[in-house]
Amino acid sequence: MELKDKTVAESKVETFHIIMPADMNDSGRLFGGALMNWIDEVAGLVGRRHAQMNVTTGSVDNLRFLRGAYLRDMVVVSGKVTHVGNKSMEVKVETFVEQSDGKRDLINRAYLTMVGIDENDRPARLPRLILETEEDKKEWGRAEVRRQIRRKQREEGFHFYDEDD
Numbered sequence: 001m002e003l004k005d006k007t008v009a010e011s012k013v014e015t016f017h018i019i020m021p022a023d024m025n026d027s028g029r030l031f032g033g034a035l036m037n038w039i040d041e042v043a044g045l046v047g048r049r050h051a052q053m054n055v056t057t058g059s060v061d062n063l064r065f066l067r068g069a070y071l072r073d074m075v076v077v078s079g080k081v082t083h084v085g086n087k088s089m090e091v092k093v094e095t096f097v098e099q100s101d102g103k104r105d106l107i108n109r110a111y112l113t114m115v116g117i118d119e120n121d122r123p124a125r126l127p128r129l130i131l132e133t134e135e136d137k138k139e140w141g142r143a144e145v146r147r148q149i150r151r152k153q154r155e156e157g158f159h160f161y162d163e164d165d
C-alpha cells in the first residue's frame with residue numbers, strides 16, 4: 001500500500017473518560033498510572049493514523065501532572081502529531097477536565113516519540129507531515145528543539161545515572 005502524507009488534522013484523536021472508582025488512587029484523585037495508560041493509547045492511535053502502519057512508543061518526555069482530577073470528572077485526552085522525522089514522530093498529548101459548560105481545564109501535557117514499525121518489527125520510514133496552519137508550523141519549530149535535546153541526551157548517555165549500567 002502506498003503511504004499518503006497527512007496533515008496534522010487528519011490524525012488527531014480525542015478520547016473521553018468518566019473517572020470511575022477503579023481509576024482512583026488512595027488519596028481520592030485520578031491514579032497517574034490510569035492517565036498514563038490513556039495518554040499512551042491516544043498517542044498510539046494518533047501515530048497509527050498518521051503512519052498507516054503499526055507504531056511503538058519510543059519515549060515519553062515532559063509528562064507533567066499539572067492538576068488533580070476527581071471521581072466522576074469528565075476527562076478529555078487529546079493528541080496530535082507535532083513533528084515527523086525519518087522513522088519517528090512526536091505526538092503531543094494534552095489532557096483536560098471538561099466542565100458541564102464545555103470549559104476545559106488542562107491537567108496534563110506530555111510528548112511521546114512514536115516509532116513506525118514494519119512487518120518485520122523493525123523501524124520504518126514514515127509519511128511526511130503537511131503543515132497547514134500557523135499553529136502547525138509553530139508546533140513543528142518547538143518540536144524540533146525538543147528533538148535536538150532528546151538526541152543530545154541520548155548521545156551524552158542520559159542513562160549514565162542508572163546504577164546497573
Ligand SMILES: CC(C)(COP(=O)(O)OP(=O)(O)OC[C@H]1O[C@@H](n2cnc3c(N)ncnc32)[C@H](O)[C@@H]1OP(=O)(O)O)[C@@H](O)C(=O)NCCC(=O)NCCS
Pocket residue numbers: 056057058059084085086087088089113115123150
Ligand atoms: C523504539 C525502538 C523500535 C527503536 O529501535 P532502534 O533500532 O533504536 O531505532 P533506530 O535507531 O532505527 O531509530 C529509529 C527512530 O526512532 C528514534 N528513537 C529510537 N529510540 C528512541 C528513544 N528512546 N526516544 C526517542 N526517539 C527514539 C530515532 O531517533 C529514530 O528517529 P528518526 O528516524 O526520526 O531520526 C526500539 O528501541 C524498541 O523496540 N523499543 C521498545 C518499544 C516498546 O516496546 N514500546 C512499548 C512500551 S513497553
